[in-house]
Amino acid sequence: MEKQEDVIVLGGGCAGLTAAIYLARAGLSPLVLEGDQPGGQLTTTDTVENFPGFPDGIGGYELMDRLRRQAERFGARFAGDAAEELSIADGDKILRGAGCFRCRALIVATGSSHRPLGVPGEREYFGGKGISVCATCDGAFHRGKTVAVVGGGDGAVEEALFLTRFCKSIYLIHRRGTLRASRILVDRLLATPQVIPVWHSLVEEIVGDGKRVTAVALRNLESGERSVLPCGGVFLAVGRIPNTDFVGKLLPCDGDGYLLGLPDNPVATAIPGIFIAGDCADRTYRQAVVAAGSGAQAAIAAERWLATALGSGPVKPHSASI
Numbered sequence: 001m002e003k004q005e006d007v008i009v010l011g012g013g014c015a016g017l018t019a020a021i022y023l024a025r026a027g028l029s030p031l032v033l034e035g036d037q038p039g040g041q042l043t044t045t046d047t048v049e050n051f052p053g054f055p056d057g058i059g060g061y062e063l064m065d066r067l068r069r070q071a072e073r074f075g076a077r078f079a080g081d082a083a084e085e086l087s088i089a090d091g092d093k094i095l096r097g098a099g100c101f102r103c104r105a106l107i108v109a110t111g112s113s114h115r116p117l118g119v120p121g122e123r124e125y126f127g128g129k130g131i132s133v134c135a136t137c138d139g140a141f142h143r144g145k146t147v148a149v150v151g152g153g154d155g156a157v158e159e160a161l162f163l164t165r166f167c168k169s170i171y172l173i174h175r176r177g178t179l180r181a182s183r184i185l186v187d188r189l190l191a192t193p194q195v196i197p198v199w200h201s202l203v204e205e206i207v208g209d210g211k212r213v214t215a216v217a218l219r220n221l222e223s224g225e226r227s228v229l230p231c232g233g234v235f236l237a238v239g240r241i242p243n244t245d246f247v248g249k250l251l252p253c254d255g256d257g258y259l260l261g262l263p264d265n266p267v268a269t270a271i272p273g274i275f276i277a278g279d280c281a282d283r284t285y286r287q288a289v290v291a292a293g294s295g296a297q298a299a300i301a302a303e304r305w306l307a308t309a310l311g312s313g314p315v316k317p318h319s320a321s322i
């Protein structure tokens, strides 16, 4: 029989860990199920320059380690489980995966995963064969080589800039003629001679020799011309998809799978006791500080809901505001 928890936080990224800090400080001893990426997306980036409080920037891994230790200090507990299914029984929320967990209140903060390109060669050469979604993790394997980064947002530009530490040259392949990334990153990128933008181009295939990536096959969207660009590695940064498959039809999502909150309270859902936070419910901002903020909101909402649901009298002010 699974153990009954008062509150479970699903996800160990910025949103989940911030929720855990608030819940733990309120004395609720939350259990955080971290899934297969403890620390979340930020662990894949080298430096975070826009998280408030770090004027010189901070490493993505270090920032997440600090959040985790802060939650632990106040009594948050952690498990590496991932939920594969969510159901409700007698008002309790049941999470099934390799293990089974039952709780009264649940905060879903499962973030997002990289979006695949969906082209030939992508599956074949993913992982140790030349295709990566993390320059911080895999950039050093391409020392002195030419690589390609695919995408045009902040993530793609950050990946390209980070790769300049190792690679001889970096093609930044984008299907438009301008980048969506923030101005400061674009300026930095365009001033870096190692990075060669390849505009208006669509990757049609990732080509290899059976063992490793050797090139990308492109089509120019303006001229229709096809070309092959030799490179030893490909870094994909073409967007993210929310990790919400496991909720099935239990919680409302938009057409792309982002969880939908209530109109008057975006961290609450139609199911009493289920709250949502971070990138899994945010198709617009997708920033660490925004995820952390919504994690705090979800925790405060969950704490207030639990105070009523557990019959501990009228809703008390949140401990953070005392």
Ligand SMILES: Cc1cc2nc3c(=O)[nH]c(=O)nc-3n(C[C@H](O)[C@H](O)[C@H](O)COP(=O)(O)OP(=O)(O)OC[C@H]3O[C@@H](n4cnc5c(N)ncnc54)[C@H](O)[C@@H]3O)c2cc1C
Pocket (backbone or CB within 6 Å): 010, 011, 012, 013, 014, 015, 016, 033, 034, 035, 036, 037, 038, 039, 040, 041, 042, 044, 045, 047, 048, 049, 050, 051, 081, 082, 083, 084, 109, 110, 111, 112, 113, 155, 158, 243, 246, 277, 278, 279, 280, 286, 287, 288, 289, 291
């Ligand atoms: C390369 C890169 C660079 C970035 N740089 C910046 C930056 O400089 N500044 C900035 O503000 N933002 C940046 N971002 C965006 C930022 O990382 C995200 O907005 C933020 O991490 C979102 O936090 P989150 O907690 O919602 O989700 P995530 O960080 O995605 O964390 C999700 C968590 O949920 C877990 N999980 C997933 N599915 C399950 C499941 N079924 N069961 C249990 N657990 C599950 C995962 O293991 C993970 O722990 C960057 C993102 C990337 C990819």
